[in-house]
Amino acid sequence: MRVLVTGGAGFIGSNLVERLAACDHSVRVLDNFSTGVRSNLAPCHDDVDVLEGDVRDPDVVARAVEGREVVFHLAAVNSVQRSFEAPGATLETNARGTLEVLRAARRAGVRRLVYASSSSVYGANPGSPRREGSEPQPLSPYGCSKLAGERICESMEPGPETVVLRYFNVYGPRQDGGSYAAVVPRFLAAARAGNEAVVFGTGRQSRDFTFVSDVVQANLLAIDVPQAAGQRLNIATGSATTINELVEVVGRATGVDLDVRHGEPRAGDVAHSVADITAARRVLGYAPTTELADGIRQTALLDAELAPAHG
Numbered sequence: 001m002r003v004l005v006t007g008g009a010g011f012i013g014s015n016l017v018e019r020l021a022a023c024d025h026s027v028r029v030l031d032n033f034s035t036g037v038r039s040n041l042a043p044c045h046d047d048v049d050v051l052e053g054d055v056r057d058p059d060v061v062a063r064a065v066e067g068r069e070v071v072f073h074l075a076a077v078n079s080v081q082r083s084f085e086a087p088g089a090t091l092e093t094n095a096r097g098t099l100e101v102l103r104a105a106r107r108a109g110v111r112r113l114v115y116a117s118s119s120s121v122y123g124a125n126p127g128s129p130r131r132e133g134s135e136p137q138p139l140s141p142y143g144c145s146k147l148a149g150e151r152i153c154e155s156m157e158p159g160p161e162t163v164v165l166r167y168f169n170v171y172g173p174r175q176d177g178g179s180y181a182a183v184v185p186r187f188l189a190a191a192r193a194g195n196e197a198v199v200f201g202t203g204r205q206s207r208d209f210t211f212v213s214d215v216v217q218a219n220l221l222a223i224d225v226p227q228a229a230g231q232r233l234n235i236a237t238g239s240a241t242t243i244n245e246l247v248e249v250v251g252r253a254t255g256v257d258l259d260v261r262h263g264e265p266r267a268g269d270v271a272h273s274v275a276d277i278t279a280a281r282r283v284l285g286y287a288p289t290t291e292l293a294d295g296i297r298q299t300a301l302l303d304a305e306l307a308p309a310h311g
């Protein structure tokens with residue numbers, strides 16, 4: 001199948017691209033390399049057509065979607081914290097960028113678009129576990145922008161079929177350990193460097209940590225299953241882990257006894273975020289396969305192997 005992956009040089013995108021290429025799909029990537037890096041695509045470089053450009057640029061997007069049957073739209077400013085510092089840029093990329101991709105996909109006759117949404121759309125909604133039918137109450141410009149992207153997907157009539165996948169706290173190899181790093185790469189980096197792990201707040205807040213290969217699995221299923229069209233689906237494991245428990249898991253996986261320092265709670269952080277994945281199981285036949293301890297071990301091992309390539 002001929003597919004486009006926007007944001008394909010990023011953490012999740014590059015894991016998806018590698019798998020799509022291995023399954024003999026014809027893969028094109030559109031990325032502006034703002035957070036993504038070319039070395040993420042090194043394992044499948046010869047099999048992938050890489051277009052450098054911005055999802056907000058209609059001309060570039062038109063070239064990217066040309067001849068494609070399916071689009072995976074992952075390009076985004078992906079950080080709650082950054083979205084507070086740069087709300088306009090976050091909305092521009094995540095909402096208007098999604099509109100540009102959908103418009104171009106409609107003109108090019110793309111059959112289906114799979115949209116990377118986020119658990120952050122649930123925000124302040126007290127319901128737990130999170131269910132797709134509950135009211136979104138985002139707490140950050142990032143959450144608002146991902147919700148806007150969902151609504152744009154669902155309101156583009158006529159247009160490609162769309163499938164909204166709401167990812168929960170994805171982790172795995174190639175996740176950025178930079179200044180806006182998510183908690184798993186931060187703790188792994190602390191273990192490698194012998195630093196203390198910084199926990200924002202009490203550490204009793206819980207998350208549904210999802211290994212990237214399970215997210216890739218959901219995306220592959222979302223290409224074909226006819227009844228997935230028009231659905232919003234949580235993609236997670238359905239199990240809650242507190243941040244304090246995560247410190248222990250990272251410690252066991254790396255053999256480093258991490259010291260913890262507690263920092264102030266962060267804006268936009270919710271107390272508990274765990275998914276009900278019944279709908280994804282039923283509609284897609286999705287079944288997460290990687291336990292947290294195993295996923296963290298694989299991440300630590302693979303990132304250590306990749307470290308020289310990242311310089």
Ligand SMILES: NC(=O)c1ccc[n+]([C@@H]2O[C@H](COP(=O)([O-])OP(=O)(O)OC[C@H]3O[C@@H](n4cnc5c(N)ncnc54)[C@H](O)[C@@H]3O)[C@@H](O)[C@H]2O)c1
Nearest residue numbers: 007009010011012032033034035036054055075076118170
């Ligand atoms: N990582 C998670 O836990 C998580 C959770 C929920 C949802 N998501 C969503 O999954 C998607 C991928 O996230 P990720 O963790 O791989 O982040 P990432 O930052 O590694 O990947 C985003 C990619 O998009 C590219 N990009 C950013 N702005 C762009 C633009 N204007 N034009 C073209 N390319 C652009 C970046 O260069 C990068 O390669 C995002 O849409 C994100 O909102 C991620």
